Amino acid sequence: MDRAADIVTSYDEVGSCTLRQAYYRLVAAGLIPHTAPTYRRLSARLAQARREERFPELIDPLREVHAPPAWPDAGAFLRDAPDWFGLDRTAGQTTALYVACEKDTLRAQLTGWVDVLSPEVGAASAAGGGAAADGVGESLAAPGGESGVRG
Numbered sequence: 001m002d003r004a005a006d007i008v009t010s011y012d013e014v015g016s017c018t019l020r021q022a023y024y025r026l027v028a029a030g031l032i033p034h035t036a037p038t039y040r041r042l043s044a045r046l047a048q049a050r051r052e053e054r055f056p057e058l059i060d061p062l063r064e065v066h067a068p069p070a071w072p073d074a075g076a077f078l079r080d081a082p083d084w085f086g087l088d089r090t091a092g093q094t095t096a097l098y099v100a101c102e103k104d105t106l107r108a109q110l111t112g113w114v115d116v117l118s119p120e121v122g123a124a125s126a127a128g129g130g131a132a133a134d135g136v137g138e139s140l141a142a143p144g145g146e147s148g149v150r151g
Contacts, residue, residue, distance in 0.1 A: 001055070003031055004046060008056045016059045019043055 049055035
């Protein structure tokens with residue numbers, strides 16, 4: 001349990017990690033076997049420890065509640081507004097950086113890693129024969145331009 005917590009907190013600069021990432025790191029270190037029952041036991045133990053506030057949070061986008069930002073009053077909004085403002089970094093540029101990944105669980109980490117560059121970060125499953133990834137490429141292509149997304 002302590003080693004798993006060390007692994008999860010080592011990702012603090014980028015937000016956290018997923019249960020699967022922690023599991024594979026433990027497997028790679030030779031601390032647990034690579035079996036489905038071991039994964040299920042680890043999941044159950046870490047879930048219990050999280051409920052008891054004895055283990056750091058893991059990335060779990062399937063259980064994440066997406067809610068629009070809200071403020072208690074106009075004054076609070078005005079204080080926060082400068083942090084929300086941003087110009088379109090790609091306006092007038094012939095090239096723009098976008099980062100895409102197949103798994104949504106990686107989106108949070110990728111955002112943390114490349115945040116200083118401020119690129120758009122998105123996730124698209126390739127499970128449908130690449131159709132979703134192709135859609136990301138089309139949506140990222142500049143009007144009349146070509147997408148750099150390659151499958």
